[in-house]
Amino acid sequence: MALRNFNLEKYLKDGANTYAQRANIEAMADHVSEKGFDNLVILGIGGTWAEWYPVVKVMEHYTKLPVHLENAAEIMVKTDKDFLTEKSCVVTASASGDTKEILQAVKMVKEMGIPVYGFTKNAETPLAKLLTEAVYNPCGDCEDSYLMYFMFALRLLCNRGEYEDYPRWADQMKNVHQNLVRIREEFEPRAKELAQKYAKEPYTMFVGSGVLWGETYLFSMCILEEMQWVRTKSVTSADFFHGPLELVEKDVPLFLVKGEDEYRELDERVERFAKTVTDKLEVFDTKAFDLEGIDDDFRVICSPMIITAILTERLAVHYELVTGHSLQFRRYYRQFDY
Structure with missing residues (x-):
């Protein structure tokens, strides 16, 4: 593809x-x-x-x-x-x-x-x-x-x-980029659909936890806010129930990043709640993607790579197409001293 x-x-x-x-x-x-x-x-x-x-x-x-x-x-x-x-x-x-x-x-x-x-x-x-x-x-x-x-x-x-296990893990990382190409290809139709549906929404919530919290935060702040001027709210799955849940309504998009570590049950709690409130829940579950030639006990380590491939890279590219706003353009960031 x-x-x-x-x-x-x-x-x-x-x-x-x-x-x-x-x-x-x-x-x-x-x-x-x-x-x-x-x-x-x-x-x-x-x-x-x-x-x-x-x-x-x-x-x-x-x-x-x-x-x-x-x-x-x-x-x-x-x-x-x-x-x-x-x-x-x-x-x-x-x-x-x-x-x-x-x-x-x-x-x-x-x-x-x-x-x-x-x-x-x-x-x-x-x-x-x-x-x-x-x-x-x-x-x-x-x-x-x-x-x-x-x-x-x-x-x-x-x-x-x-x-x-370091030598075994490091040896298998020779396979990770080929996997991430295939994962991109699998996600591409959904990336296009999501961008067309949500790129011009006035506000989107991003929720994640554990090993994937950094990438969840990175995508909402460094990509959508900095590079697309899209207003977002990022919050951990644990803290979601201590404030942000009150902002969820039927038409509020909520993007949930589901990992494979011990924090997954916190993500699932958010998912159960969100399904009862918003019609715009989107779940990104790393379990949905195979990692060929990589042992299952390394999936947690590789999970941020999966999310960066499908969101930070592919979804961002399609947001750019819909918003018409170049991912390279900044009005403040690195433009002058502040």
Whole structure:
């Protein structure tokens, strides 16, 4: 099936290039492990914070290591950051390499005498020049970021004896991009239908949980709000019942992202309620999509990649067609200092 505005050859080439970074990512994780560290501090903001979120949620299942996912802007002003020490492993990412808040936070950490590891597009970015050690990859799709971040985090846990399945998982990730192409093709007719139905709605609610909360938040904020100027409300499945449910009416669209982790029952509770109120409930269940050549015990790790393929990439492309608003156009973001 032909996919609108999708370059298959480039996508698969970028995917192969991302997977080819495995040795570099593992080497960086090994250097950190050899040095020793007492906690992991991740610096992100906006979409980058959201992409690290599922990594942290997965790590929580396997390690007692303290893991801090910090907003780069907030860490600059917060006073309670005693967790940042010379025994911290600090990691960050910025595809552009010039995200203002990330650069400021990295400079602060480096001034504290703490090394910072990270990911950026090439060795020439401002971020690259600050990092102690970096992995370079210009590929910009979210699934590429997920793959790299999970490789780094799970390799760290493997080195600690906490995730012995890492080699099996990493080997099978060679298959993930081909799967995500097929998943895109399966979802394409629905993406077109959804965009035609909802792209011009005045307000849409997005609900998700667990490993998929970051991607739910990312799609509503970074794609629909920033790139399409579509008004949304994103809320976790747990918090949905403590306020936002009162805004659900017969004609209010509610997009529910259903995962496969232990938080799924919270998603199902939202689904049961929403079915009784709105005629515009749309459920995106990662269980509906096969992952060929990937073991079932890795599905939770791969689930954000599925959602980014069908929503952040495919649905966004079709929203753009219906709204007539380019995904590349901004009126404020990165247009001037503020």
